[in-house]
Amino acid sequence: MTQAARGSRVAFLRAPFAAIAAAFVGVIACAGASGATPQRVADAVASIDRIGEEFRVLDARAFADLTVDADDPQSAYLATGSPDERMEQWLLTARRLAAELARLRDAGYSRHIDPEEGVVVGQIHLAPMRAAAHSLAVLVQDAAIRGDRDALLALLETQLMLVRNAASESTLASSLAAIAIAETHVRAVSELLERGAIDADAATAILALRKPLERIPDYGAATAAELETRAIEVEMDRLFRTPLDERAAVVAGLRIPVPVRLDDHAVLTARHASGLYLASFAELVAARDSRETRAKAVDLEGRLSMGEFGEILKALAPPALPILDGLHRIDAQIAAQAETLADLADGSIPPTARADAGHFYMRAAQAAARMSARDQEAILEAATLGTRAPAATTAIARQAIESVRDEVIAPLLAGSACNRCTLPERPESAAGGGLVRAATLGINGAVRVLIADALVGGERPANAPAAVEAISAALRIAGHLASEETYAHALAAQQAARDAQAALEHITQETRLDARTRAPLAAAVAALDPADPFGFDAAFAHECIWLGSRTFPAGSAAVAAFDLRRLESLEPNEVAYLLAMFTPEAFAPVGARRSPAFAGALVDIRPWFDLDAFARAVNGQDALRTRALREAGKRIGDDTLPPADRDASPLAWLDVTVPVDIELRTREASANLAALRRLAPANAANALAPSRRHGPLAAFEALMSSAIERLREQMGAGSREAFADGAADWLDDRATER
Structure with missing residues (x-):
């Protein structure tokens, strides 16, 4: 706010009350449609x-x-x-x-x-x-x-x-x-x-x-302070005219706590002090962008609470800080959002620049889970067989893909372009945890539809993604899922990457991809954390914290299922077993009420699990509850059980199974990443960068690049292929150095 603007507002606040009230009433009268x-x-x-x-x-x-x-x-x-x-x-x-x-x-x-x-x-x-x-x-x-x-x-x-x-x-x-x-x-x-x-x-x-x-700009606060000053003055005048023995009833109607002093001096003090307090309040509102304003507001409230303005006003006057803090907060929010909206309005940034991929992925996952089993089977068969697929199967698959392009493919592409991902699941609820999460019901099926779109024959829209674009998007989706730090999402991330790898192997058998074409693939692979590409290691601590928050009801109280410190001593497979135990019934891949999201060749995630081991884990919750109640010394039925050994393992009394081998999956993650790197080597990511080399050196390197490509085409596997790859790496390293 400029100094001139601040001065004009303060002058307005100090104007005669009658003029302010008249102006304010005029504004309100014009608030609606003209002629109302x-x-x-x-x-x-x-x-x-x-x-x-x-x-x-x-x-x-x-x-x-x-x-x-x-x-x-x-x-x-x-x-x-x-x-x-x-x-x-x-x-x-x-x-x-x-x-x-x-x-x-x-x-x-x-x-x-x-x-x-x-x-x-x-x-x-x-x-x-x-x-x-x-x-x-x-x-x-x-x-x-x-x-x-x-x-x-x-x-x-x-x-x-x-x-x-x-x-x-x-x-x-x-x-x-x-x-x-x-x-x-x-x-x-x-x-x-x-x-x-x-x-x-x-x-x-x-x-x-x-x-x-x-x-x-102040949401009516400054004018309200002026009007409330007058209202308090009128109220104090009325109280002053009221007999002393009847004043308690009046202040009770004003919600002023009794007892407060209600003698004439106290009433006149409140009448006079209201103007001083609320005038200071209004000035703070007008100058709220000043750094000193909040300190002054704290001081003003302190003086009010200490009784400087009298006991009646202490109970009656509105506090300054909630208004000022609210104004500061909303001013900052509106200003920050206005910048983003202005950038969107003039095209400086795309709609996905501030978007969260989670919303797109949930939409795509839900749509994929609703696809019929027939359509899913046709898509899988047509994508796998390619040109060898029966014409009827290809036609069904293409029709099925086109029917969900807007609900599955478009959201996935939009989400993969986002800079962040927070899947909108509720960790405080029962559905917010377990070995299967809401997003894992359908997300891998959606990714498979995205990839299949580029592999299945038939007529496609002009803006449909090419195979490399679809596979790159699938790898970026894998990275987003890995960032969620849960075993459920890590499994989904690994599956998305494996599907992308299979598709990439398929297209490279039929088409030679040059470095420029491989560049987006290489960039997506390079974005995966080499130490923990799918998030299995990062998920361990998160899952222990979630399990540590699980409780069982015990009368009007709740008993913790685990001691968090003891959970951290477990192995990943043991944590996965406990997560399976707490997987919501609607999400579990076992049982009579199994989600329809498991029914379909594309979305079915049951192959991830040992279903018998999963079912035994789900059935183990009663034993865990009994043990937790024993540890807490709670009553079960008519018996009070003696406390159990509080230092026992979290797995005591439990029939531990391995619903999914997280430790094996973690080891396989490194192999998955290595395979992707072979298909999309890191040096290809530099292919999109403009060359800064000129003259004879550039001509020589161009000649070398051409020679290496010919070597790759003419040589077979083994050391000769390794030589060609090494030569390409050498050339790229020299280019980077220069």
Whole structure:
């Protein structure tokens, strides 16, 4: 803020109260559509209140019976894009309410509270207003999932209407509500950025929607401070005129804790001090971008709490820090987001620049898991046999691939281009852990569809990815999955890399790839951690921490299943056994309620596991619970069991099996990486870099490159191939040095 702007605002704050109030009332009267009649505005306000309350009740009733460990249907839907029956009902009602609320955007809004009537106690409509803003945020993501940009922008505009409405109400409580709703709006846009759902046009539209916020930079806080000063003065005048023995009843109505001194001196002190306190408060709001502002606010609150402004004002005056901290927070959030939106709007960055790959992968995984078994078998057969596949099989496979191009292939390509990946799973819930996770139900099938698209015959769209592009994307997806640091994702990462390796071996048998073509493949391989390419080692500590948080109910208390320190002494296969035990029933690859995501040649991950060992691990949870209760000395049935040996292994009493050999998988990871490096050597990654060499040396190196390529074509395997590879490495090393 410039010095001139700061000075003009302070001058406004020091203007006569009557002038400020008159101006403020004028602003509110013009808040809605021009020509809005008082009755129409009043009806709109009543409708907004009713809709907000309906949103609040909708949430309370729809999800009231959820247990602590249950997945929140809203979070699950936003993570996976697949609503359950309860969420479907919520969406139907919420969309209707949102449409009704949107129709009131131009109806006008005025809830000006006259300070001459005294202090306002309780603005019960603010909580439903915030509930509506939260529900709108969920609906914004729903619109993004459905690809409905018009609905998305309309919902964001409705959120901003609620911000302006709350800011116009002339109380500090409503200013806090306006800030909170604005933060909800910012979070909604942040999630859209993570989804890659904001392109240049959408970014331009959102920036335009936020323009009206520039007219309320402090969300009404400074004006509210002035008006509340007058309201306190009026209230103290009324209290002063009240007989002393009746004053306690008056202050009780103001929610002032009794006892406080209510004699004439205390009342007059509060009347006088309110102006001093709130004037200082308003100046802090006006100068909130100053470094010293927060220290001054802390000092002001300290003086208030120490009684400098009197006991009555200490109980009645609003604290400064929540408002100031909220303003600082929302200012920073809006400014940072505006920069990103501006970059998107002018094309400086693509929509995926701030996106999180996790949203794309979950969408693709869910779509792949829904594919029919017939389509999956046809795709696998056609991709494996290539030109030898029966024409009918190829036709079915191509049709199946095209039917999921937008739901599977496009999201995977978008996700693979992202710089980060956080799969939207909920670690605090039961579904957030185990040896199988939500993302592993379908993600490998989705990757196989991506790769098969380039291998299966038939007509493809002009923008369909080439084989090298698809395989490179699969390797980047493997890297993203490896970064999740769980065994479930490490297994998925390894499978994606193995599928990419098989496809790369297939195409190199039929097509000679030059260094430039191999470059994106080499870059994707080079991005894998050579020490832990698929994340098995990194997952060990994460999984121990998750297991250490598992508990069993014991009456009104909970008993820890494990001692974290003892878990860290286990071997990886033993940790995997315990994870299998805690795998949610819907995710386990065994049992009668096995997920349909396992049914299909592309998505089936059962070959990863020893299913008998997995089933025995799942059945071992009762023994673990009994042991945990013994260690805690808890009662089981009618008996109080003696404490067990607290130094025993976490595997005591358990029939330990090996549902998946993590230790073998970890060793195989190095071999997988070595194979990929042979197919896409690191020196190929430099092929895309422009040459800085000129003259005779450049001509000589070009000649050498050509000779090496001819050697590779003419020589067979063994030492001669090794020589050719070594010569290529030597040439690239010399180029790097120069």
